[in-house]
Amino acid sequence: MTTSDEVRWLSSGQLAAWRSFSLMLARLPAALEQQLQRDGGLNFVEYHVLAGLSDAPDRTMRMSGLAVLVNSELSRLSHLMRRLEKRGLVRREPDPCDGRFTNAILTDEGHAHLVRLAPDHVATVRKLVIDALDESRLASLRGCSEDILRAIDVCDAE
Amino acid sequence: MTTSDEVRWLSSGQLAAWRSFSLMLARLPAALEQQLQRDGGLNFVEYHVLAGLSDAPDRTMRMSGLAVLVNSELSRLSHLMRRLEKRGLVRREPDPCDGRFTNAILTDEGHAHLVRLAPDHVATVRKLVIDALDESRLASLRGCSEDILRAIDVCDAE
DNA sequence: CCTCATAAGTTGAAGATTCAACGAGTGGAG
DNA sequence: CTCCACTCGTTGAATCTTCAACTTATGAGG
Numbered sequence: 001m002t003t004s005d006e007v008r009w010l011s012s013g014q015l016a017a018w019r020s021f022s023l024m025l026a027r028l029p030a031a032l033e034q035q036l037q038r039d040g041g042l043n044f045v046e047y048h049v050l051a052g053l054s055d056a057p058d059r060t061m062r063m064s065g066l067a068v069l070v071n072s073e074l075s076r077l078s079h080l081m082r083r084l085e086k087r088g089l090v091r092r093e094p095d096p097c098d099g100r101f102t103n104a105i106l107t108d109e110g111h112a113h114l115v116r117l118a119p120d121h122v123a124t125v126r127k128l129v130i131d132a133l134d135e136s137r138l139a140s141l142r143g144c145s146e147d148i149l150r151a152i153d154v155c156d157a158e
Numbered sequence: 159m160t161t162s163d164e165v166r167w168l169s170s171g172q173l174a175a176w177r178s179f180s181l182m183l184a185r186l187p188a189a190l191e192q193q194l195q196r197d198g199g200l201n202f203v204e205y206h207v208l209a210g211l212s213d214a215p216d217r218t219m220r221m222s223g224l225a226v227l228v229n230s231e232l233s234r235l236s237h238l239m240r241r242l243e244k245r246g247l248v249r250r251e252p253d254p255c256d257g258r259f260t261n262a263i264l265t266d267e268g269h270a271h272l273v274r275l276a277p278d279h280v281a282t283v284r285k286l287v288i289d290a291l292d293e294s295r296l297a298s299l300r301g302c303s304e305d306i307l308r309a310i311d312v313c314d315a316e
Numbered sequence: 317c318c319t320c321a322t323a324a325g326t327t328g329a330a331g332a333t334t335c336a337a338c339g340a341g342t343g344g345a346g
Numbered sequence: 347c348t349c350c351a352c353t354c355g356t357t358g359a360a361t362c363t364t365c366a367a368c369t370t371a372t373g374a375g376g
Contacts, residue, residue, distance in 0.1 A: 007277040014288050017300035021287070024303035025187060026229045031310045043332090064354065071184045076333060078356055083332090100341045100354050119165040129179070130172050132309035133302055140298040142175035144291055145182035151290035152189045201362090222324065234363060236326055241362090258324050258371045 028128065035124045040117040045070050046080060047121065050089065050114045053106035062095065063102045089113055186286065193282045198275040203228050204238060205279065208247065208272045211264035220253065221260045247271055 010018060029044060036042045042050070052069045053059050061069070067077045081104060084090045089110035095101035106114075133141065168176060187202060194200045200208070206228045211217050219227070225235045239262060242248045247268035253259035291299060
């Protein structure tokens, strides 16, 4: 990748910003997961699997769609769904219309678990993010996130 | 944790901000790790272990100090150091002054590896974050990060 | 001294994720 | 119709992380 010999190191201000940001990048997910794990025995991805299914028509999604939604590889999702299935929170069945697809379905028990968990999760998100920032900061955080996501997409597309 | 019956759900603007932010929170670390993994066979924590040691006097730190620096548990660090040690990038020895401590030391080979890797890593951080944001956005991102870190600390302290 | 409490670090087992290989279903080209 | 390429999803092995139990070194208190 190093195409030029000159490295553009970071200025001290940039470095300070990067340090804070990258520390936050490590700590916030850990803090969110801690709450979900404690209150519901779920990690971040598992929670979003249940939440995604609960918003979908018939509480049903294809595995591949779900994988995109939760930003995870299909293999990881497959293992994860096996564990959730063993706990009775979801079930899987082949799509009757096209046998190549597998439908993931939220069970009643899974839905109940999610409903039980959601308020505390939202409260945590508020406490650590939404209410920790004033309104203009939050708007600007959204802008930063979108800029960074765009840069990642550009980079992925080479 | 649910102390009140009333849940303060997110407004649509807050929800949109949270969605972008949390997607970025998942994708950016993956993108950074991908580059480190591809170019140097290291993950994010491993890179920061080497980087931390390289900045320390005598390229030496105690395991417990290193664990705080890279925001990781001691057990994880111990396993990770065993792997890095097997690759010859670091070594460990008991602190001669106080046998309870273990000193982690960056080898010459480890240092060379880091030096080889750093320019590409910095270039990636630039491309995905620093140069993806204008100056005021970056400053504001730093502020957001600090606010969120503070909220996490408050929360950890109950 | 001796005992005990404490903190540092290691270890092994269990749990989760990644990686590569595989199997199964479908639609299209010949 | 048959073969082929393609995508979807699963699986097992290897890797990494988490958890709990354990070892060891030190310093404090009797």
